[in-house]
Amino acid sequence: SQQGEEDPQALSIQEGENATMNCSYKTSINNLQWYRQNSGRGLVHLILIRSNEREKHSGRLRVTLDTSKKSSSLLITASRAADTASYFCATDAGSWGKLQFGAGTQVVVTP
Amino acid sequence: NAGVTQTPKFRVLKTGQSMTLLCAQDMNHEYMYWYRQDPGMGLRLIHYSVGEGTTAKGEVPDGYNVSRLKKQNFLLGLESAAPSQTSVYFCASSSVLLAKNIQYFGAGTRLSVL
Numbered sequence: 001s002q003q004g005e006e007d008p009q010a011l012s013i014q015e016g017e018n019a020t021m022n023c024s025y026k027t028s029i030n031n032l033q034w035y036r037q038n039s040g041r042g043l044v045h046l047i048l049i050r051s052n053e054r055e056k057h058s059g060r061l062r063v064t065l066d067t068s069k070k071s072s073s074l075l076i077t078a079s080r081a082a083d084t085a086s087y088f089c090a091t092d093a094g095s096w097g098k099l100q101f102g103a104g105t106q107v108v109v110t111p
Numbered sequence: 112n113a114g115v116t117q118t119p120k121f122r123v124l125k126t127g128q129s130m131t132l133l134c135a136q137d138m139n140h141e142y143m144y145w146y147r148q149d150p151g152m153g154l155r156l157i158h159y160s161v162g163e164g165t166t167a168k169g170e171v172p173d174g175y176n177v178s179r180l181k182k183q184n185f186l187l188g189l190e191s192a193a194p195s196q197t198s199v200y201f202c203a204s205s206s207v208l209l210a211k212n213i214q215y216f217g218a219g220t221r222l223s224v225l
Contacts, residue, residue: 042216101154
């Protein structure tokens with residue numbers, strides 16, 4: 001069973017716009033991570049937020065975490081065509097390094 | 112620095128055939144994982160290993176076996192392939208250090224079972 005549920009499943013925006021996607025999960029976590037997957041490629045780690053953090057920034061990425069609501073959001077500002085990819089949240093509940101992945105949000109950025 | 116390397120990249124099998132997928136990492140990571148990815152379902156953990164000589168079942172282990180004889184290698188075996196095992200398989204590794212468990216992924220193996 002999947003720990004994380006992403007919303008929306010798909011998102012289409014134009015270059016320069018912001019993209020926001022959400023992740024909800026079910027159990028207590030140590031941290032929550034976001035990964036990107038380009039078509040036909042493996043996943044690449046983007047950002048990690050620990051359970052005692054509420055917000056984290058990395059370049060054009062902003063992640064928030066609300067442990068009371070068991071939810072997280074990923075914001076990509078000033079989107080570029082190269083941001084076209086699927087984005088996955090993954091939760092680490094501290095069990096031998098295992099991550100639980102959501103089904104992903106497919107983002108298409110058009111020039 | 113190669114990171115995580117999976118071989119082969121593509122494979123077509125007939126039902127009942129067997130095969131082994133190889134994963135190799137050069138980052139000296141302790142943990143290694145095998146996932147399968149199916150449309151609309153994200154990644155599901157098949158088996159994982161927390162060190163050389165140790166393996167454990169993940170979420171969907173049936174029909175698969177694994178071995179970790181060397182720290183850098185993690186093998187995934189299909190003894191008798193079934194069409195339900197048609198999927199994209201990803202290997203990942205992570206370090207126990209820093210308590211972060213960031214996983215590094217290979218490029219994937221696309222397997223079709225006819």
